Amino acid sequence: MSTPLLSIKGLTKAYPGVVANDNVSFDIGEGEVHALLGENGAGKSTLVKMIYGLVKPDSGTMSLRGAPYAPPEPRAARADGIAMVFQHFSLFDALNVAENIALGMENPPAMGDLAARIREVSETYGLPLDPFRTVGDLSAGERQRVEIIRCLLQDPKLLIMDEPTSVLTPQEVEILFQTLQKLRSEGTSILYISHKLEEIRTLCDHATILRLGKNVGECTPRETSARDMAEMMVGTALKTPERSGREFGEIALDISGLSVPSPSEFGTSLKNVHMTVRKGEVLGIGGVAGNGQDELLAVLSGEILTAADAVKKDGQPVGRMGPTARRRLGLLTAPEERLGHAAAPNMSLTENALLTGSVREGLESNGFLKWAETQAFAERIIKEFDVRTPGPENAARSLSGGNLQKFVIGREVLQNPDVLVVNQPTWGVDASAAAAIRQALLDLAAKGTAVVCISQDLDELMEISDTFAALNEGRLSAPRTTTGLTVDEIGLMMGGAHGMEVAHV
Amino acid sequence: MIVLEKRPQPSRAWSMATPLVAVLATMFFGGLLFAALGKNPVEAIGTIFWEPLFGEYAFYYRPQLLVKGAPLVLIAIGLSLGFRAGIWNIGAEGQYIMGAIVGAGVGLAFYPMEAFYIFPLMVIAGALGGWAWAMVPAFLKVRFGTNEILVSLMMVYVAEQLLASMSLGLLKNPEGFGFPGSRNLQSYASAHNAELIEGTGMHWGVVAALIAVIFAYVLLNRHMTGFHIRLTGEAPRAARFAGVKPARLILFCLGVSGALAGLAGLFEVSGPSGQVSIDFNVGYGFTAIIVAFLGRLHPVGILLAGGLMALTYIGGEIAQGSLGLPAAAIQVFQGMLLFFLLALDLLTNYRIRAARKEVA
Numbered sequence: 001m002s003t004p005l006l007s008i009k010g011l012t013k014a015y016p017g018v019v020a021n022d023n024v025s026f027d028i029g030e031g032e033v034h035a036l037l038g039e040n041g042a043g044k045s046t047l048v049k050m051i052y053g054l055v056k057p058d059s060g061t062m063s064l065r066g067a068p069y070a071p072p073e074p075r076a077a078r079a080d081g082i083a084m085v086f087q088h089f090s091l092f093d094a095l096n097v098a099e100n101i102a103l104g105m106e107n108p109p110a111m112g113d114l115a116a117r118i119r120e121v122s123e124t125y126g127l128p129l130d131p132f133r134t135v136g137d138l139s140a141g142e143r144q145r146v147e148i149i150r151c152l153l154q155d156p157k158l159l160i161m162d163e164p165t166s167v168l169t170p171q172e173v174e175i176l177f178q179t180l181q182k183l184r185s186e187g188t189s190i191l192y193i194s195h196k197l198e199e200i201r202t203l204c205d206h207a208t209i210l211r212l213g214k215n216v217g218e219c220t221p222r223e224t225s226a227r228d229m230a231e232m233m234v235g236t237a238l239k240t241p242e243r244s245g246r247e248f249g250e251i252a253l254d255i256s257g258l259s260v261p262s263p264s265e266f267g268t269s270l271k272n273v274h275m276t277v278r279k280g281e282v283l284g285i286g287g288v289a290g291n292g293q294d295e296l297l298a299v300l301s302g303e304i305l306t307a308a309d310a311v312k313k314d315g316q317p318v319g320r321m322g323p324t325a326r327r328r329l330g331l332l333t334a335p336e337e338r339l340g341h342a343a344a345p346n347m348s349l350t351e352n353a354l355l356t357g358s359v360r361e362g363l364e365s366n367g368f369l370k371w372a373e374t375q376a377f378a379e380r381i382i383k384e385f386d387v388r389t390p391g392p393e394n395a396a397r398s399l400s401g402g403n404l405q406k407f408v409i410g411r412e413v414l415q416n417p418d419v420l421v422v423n424q425p426t427w428g429v430d431a432s433a434a435a436a437i438r439q440a441l442l443d444l445a446a447k448g449t450a451v452v453c454i455s456q457d458l459d460e461l462m463e464i465s466d467t468f469a470a471l472n473e474g475r476l477s478a479p480r481t482t483t484g485l486t487v488d489e490i491g492l493m494m495g496g497a498h499g500m501e502v503a504h505v
Numbered sequence: 506m507i508v509l510e511k512r513p514q515p516s517r518a519w520s521m522a523t524p525l526v527a528v529l530a531t532m533f534f535g536g537l538l539f540a541a542l543g544k545n546p547v548e549a550i551g552t553i554f555w556e557p558l559f560g561e562y563a564f565y566y567r568p569q570l571l572v573k574g575a576p577l578v579l580i581a582i583g584l585s586l587g588f589r590a591g592i593w594n595i596g597a598e599g600q601y602i603m604g605a606i607v608g609a610g611v612g613l614a615f616y617p618m619e620a621f622y623i624f625p626l627m628v629i630a631g632a633l634g635g636w637a638w639a640m641v642p643a644f645l646k647v648r649f650g651t652n653e654i655l656v657s658l659m660m661v662y663v664a665e666q667l668l669a670s671m672s673l674g675l676l677k678n679p680e681g682f683g684f685p686g687s688r689n690l691q692s693y694a695s696a697h698n699a700e701l702i703e704g705t706g707m708h709w710g711v712v713a714a715l716i717a718v719i720f721a722y723v724l725l726n727r728h729m730t731g732f733h734i735r736l737t738g739e740a741p742r743a744a745r746f747a748g749v750k751p752a753r754l755i756l757f758c759l760g761v762s763g764a765l766a767g768l769a770g771l772f773e774v775s776g777p778s779g780q781v782s783i784d785f786n787v788g789y790g791f792t793a794i795i796v797a798f799l800g801r802l803h804p805v806g807i808l809l810a811g812g813l814m815a816l817t818y819i820g821g822e823i824a825q826g827s828l829g830l831p832a833a834a835i836q837v838f839q840g841m842l843l844f845f846l847l848a849l850d851l852l853t854n855y856r857i858r859a860a861r862k863e864v865a
Contacts, residue, residue, distance in 0.1 A: 303745050324748035335746060344740035346515060354732065355747045367729045398513040 003066045005030045005189045006051070006082075006158055011060035013046055020046035022213040023060070028158065033180065033190045035200040035221060038210035039233055039430050044193050047210070048160050051191070052084045053077040075106070083151035084160040089143050093136035093266045100135055101150045121152050125179050136266045139495075140167040140288050141175075148179070159183065160191045165199060166456065167289050170491035177203055195233070197226040211235055234431045248466075249279030252450035253300075253331070253419045254312040260295065260304055268292040268474045270299065275469060275476055277419065277450040282441065283479065284465025285454040287494050292474040293454050294336065297423045300452070301333035302326045313419060327359045330418035334408050336427060336454075338401065342408045345397035349389065352396050353378035353411060360415040377414075385410030386436065402429040409437050413444055420444060421452040426460060438464050458490060470494040509855040520853045524799065524806065527845035528813070534845075535838045544828055552828060553820030553838075566823075568706025570815045572777050576601070576769035578714040578811035580793035582721045583762030585802040589725070590737040592758045596642065596657030597766040598790025599664035600635035604767025605774035606664075606671050607634025609687060609781045612696035613676060616688065623695040627771060628709075635767015636760050638664060643759035647752040653759065665786070672783045686782035690775045698776035710772030714811070717765055721804040734758065766790060795843045817842070 004027035013021045020043045028034045038044045049055040051062065053071030062069045064080055071077035074084075091100050098115045102108035109117070115131035122129045127145045135143060144164060151159055161180075165173045180190055180203065194200055200207060201221045209217045209232045217232050258273040270292050277283045287293060298304040299311065301323050308317035313331050321329075335341045343352045354374045358364050363374045378392035385406040389399055396404060409425055425441065426434035442464055445451045454471075455461050461468060462482060469479040472495035480493075532554075536546030557566035580597045587594050594600075608631030615623050642656035671677075676687040690696045701707045725731035737744040737754055745751070769789065774781055796814050800807030821835035 301746060302748070322748050322750065323746060327748070333746075337742070340740045341742045341746055344736055344743045346739050347736070351732070351736075355736065355743060358729065364729050368727055369729060369732060371727075395514045 004028055005032075005065060006069070007063045008051075009061050009063075011047065011050060011057045011062070013043075013050060013055060013057050019213050021050070021057070021210075024210070024213070024215045025060075026208045026215060026218065028189050028191060029206075031184055031187045031189060032206060033184055033192055033204045035204035035207035036191060036193045036210065037195065037197075037200060037207050037229065037233060039195060042210040042233070043213040044210055045162065046213075048084065048162060048191065048193060051077070051158075052082060052160060078154055078156075081155070081157035082160065083154050083156035083158070085144065085147045085151055085162065085164060087162040087164075087166065089147055091135045091143055091146060094134065096132050096134050097129060097138075097146050098131040100146060101131075101153065104150055105153075117153060118149055121149050125149075125152060125182055126175070127179055140290055141169070141172040144168070144176070152183075156188060158189045158191060160193070162193045163195075164192075165194065165196060169288055169494040170458075170487050172288075173199065197221075197229050200229070201226060209233055230431075246280045246446055246466075248281045249448060250314075251276045252279045252314060253277040253452065254315070255299075255310060256312075258299065258306060258310040260299060260306055262292075262295050262474075263298075263304065268295060270295050271474045273474075273476045275479060277452055279418075279448045279450050280445055281467065282445050282451045282453060282465045284461035284468045284482065285452065285471055285476070286456070286458055286461050286468065286490065287454075287471035289456055291471045291495075293423055293456075293471060295474070296471065296476075297333055297335055297421060297454060300326075300331065300421045301335065323356075324359055327356065327415075330360075330416075331421075332356070332360075332412040332415060332417035332419070333421040334412050334423065334425065336423040338404050338408055339397060343396040343404060346395055348395055349382070349387075349392040349399075349407060350375045350378045352407070353381060353392070356411060357415060381407055381410040381414055384414065385440070402433040405429045406433055406437060409440060413440050417444075417449055419450045419452070421454070423454040424456065425453060426455075426457065434460070458487075468493075508858055509851070510858050511855055512853075515853050516856075520801065523849040523852060524801065524810070524846060527799075527842060527849050530845040530849070531838065531842045535841055538834060538837060538841075539830065542830065542834060544830060549824055549828055549830060552824045553817055553835075555820075556823050557816055557819040560823075564704075566819050568700075568704065569819050570812065571706035571711050572708070573818055574811045574815035575708070575710040575714040576773055576789045577793050577796045577814055578808055579710065579717055579769040579772075580762075580766045580790055581796040581800065581807045581811060582714070582717040582804060583765030584793055585797040585800070585804070585807055586721065586724070586734055587758035587762050588738075588797055589802050590734040590754055590758055591741065592755055593654045594639060594642070594657050594759055594762045595654050595794065596639070596660045596664075596790070597762060597793055598786055598788065599657070599661035600638045600763040600766035601770035601773075601790045602661075602664040602668050602786050603638040604631040604635035604770030605778075605785060606668060606676070606770075606781060607631060607637075607767070608771030609690060609696075609774045610671075610676060612690060612693070612775065613688060615695065616693060619695045621695070624698070624775070627696060627775060628768065631767045631771025632764040633767070635770065636764040638767070639759045639763020640756075643756050646759075647755055653755070657759075661790070668781070668785060669783050672781050672785075676781050678780075687780045689779045691779040696775055698772050708772065708776045710769065710776060713768055713772065714808075718804045718808050721807075725804065730757065766793075795839070798843060799846055813842075814839070 006028045009025045011021050011024045024047060036044050046055060050057050053074045053076055069080065098111055098118060101118060102114055108114060118131040127149060129142065129145050129149060135146065144167065164176060168176065184190060192204055204221050207219050207221045208215060211233060219229065255273055255275045259271050261269045268291055299306055302321055303323065306319040308319040311319040313329055318326055318329065318331065339345045354363055357377055361377050363370050375392055381387065382389060382392060387407045388403050409422065412420055425437050441451050441453060453461065453465060465482050467479045468482045468485060470477045470493035477493040532550050536550050539549040540546040557563065557570060580601065584594055584597055608627045611630040612623060612627045638660060641660055642653040645651040645656055646653045672685045672687065678686060678688045698709050725735065733744060733749045733754060736747060737749055774785065778785055792814060796807060796810045800810035817839055824830045825832055825835060
């Protein structure tokens, strides 16, 4: 076999308290699409950051086409032909596409020349993009194109893509894959990071699986079943949440004709949203991030006030009520951002239990706090939701993402809500914790709670929701029964390709 | 190479130890400063920290500690509530002046009548004066989103002009032979904030400061409002999610700090100072900001910090007199204290580590 493009031998990187990568070795061949597969926290990001020169390994070596390769900084990696598209875009909303691309270049050419090159590259690879559009107006899929074109302008030998499809609709994924396949046919290697198994099976030639920082196996995705890959990733057999047959009761949450402007300039305003959730029903709301999810949660939590009648709980208008009054009525929420929104990072778990629990758990009397009861409540959350922590006196930020998420969800679930709204309940959470959280939501629904689950993980929504609706540019599609929905239909509900053209390759 | 590494949890030990270490570092580097000025550093540090407490004239200086410390603590307690929530009242000096003017004004309005209720009325008026002055930046912030740091600071200069105007005009002593300044409240029994125990420096302001410390402690540790204050400072978005109304919190924090600063002004004007005069304010409102941070925005810490600050003030004055240290050197010394405290504060949340050699 010829010399691989990039060869990695024994890379190790430790952070205090955790070994992010432990003696990881693999090769990427020329023109190969190589998948790096693993759960959140398996060390995928650290590994690619080392390849891209953002992080220096503690030990181990890399070689590029046989020559030793140790980039001290990303600039050196780029000079060697390695480009990376990050999961979180680094674009300025207020600038246009060409200006954003120029900002990332060493010696940007004149704006006119650059625009011409952007057009040229975008047409070659089937990524239509107007260089003079303002980035703030672009959809997530189009923003990703900006990042990809920024990389392609450097004519890379290896393109690293970190979870590129997490922000795309199924149709947009389709377009992306066609572009990637064209790149491969021209001899560009791609290192593709994901935990979505089906797309890896479609796209990738070879896969390396990481678990807890170690390389635990390799496979050829086309010849391996998704379930086998998942079990290699997780290390144990997976438990699927059980949903028992439920009867739906009366309408618990009713949103009608809700339109609110977003508080932030480049946020998404909600436009004429209608939805109803019955007791015992799980409504799944899908959609690409940034289509109004945060705003919808804020409208339900009481952080954004609306016309009184726009939001009703059990027929009672609550649109003008603040978060405390809504909690008293049994309408509870859990926002997406754990640190800083759902929980205060530097405060103890006891204090964080008080944060939303004070009203329903009776943790205050006449404004005075009952610390003993609050601590007991925190301990109950820790115990019932298997939160791994030495005790409730520890700061929220000392918990891992998954543990904190279990705490945040557990805090709301244990307050016996009538209506529970969660946004991205398992984002960044390992598979077993995610399964536990989903099970808790289903158990809650079985007891008659109306559950609204906003998520970008379609598999999750298919698994737990009874009805499905999608948010697209602040509009909510008409809800459909989940059983029998096809991926194509879901994609169309999510806005199809958001007006993006299919690649002409 | 040295790297800073974030601790998973704030270190309790360091949060206790940093004020002490900061004081020691200030003593050391202050000593170097004094040595550079040609003074004996040990003697200078000794004069500042030892003389006022245990020196030959300690019987005179010890009461002064209470007199200087009480307004600092009283103001700093109020400021700390806002600072904890990220609400920056920099204008306590102005609120202090307004408390004095309004409180003294009420007292002088009754002159020469003697009645038991005059002093309590003055106390209420003083608090209201400071409160009203703080409500200006509070209202502007809530209503129009102005920056409370700028507005409260600018209001200090307005208050200073008002003070000058009062001492030369409305409140000027009609029997004062044309000198600026009001009647001396020390010679008006019903309005005099006299020492409660002769020769101790203990006056109503000291009592108020102690009550404020207890009040703030209970508020922050046992009450929902205090929890909301801390939560807002730690994570504003989480506070909104928890149901905190930011406008209400701004009005509360600025109001309380204004009222406490006003009280400090009233106790000062009716006691140690005695009269409304052009040079009535000596910077307690600004020094209290240092005291609040030196005390780590913790009520008990502020009590200790206020005492320490008063000590460096009095000790500094002694050192100026007996050793001929320039006043500026004393101010640098006090500045060092804040500098070291804030710098060492880093260790509460970070630890310093020697980085391992990078593998090439």
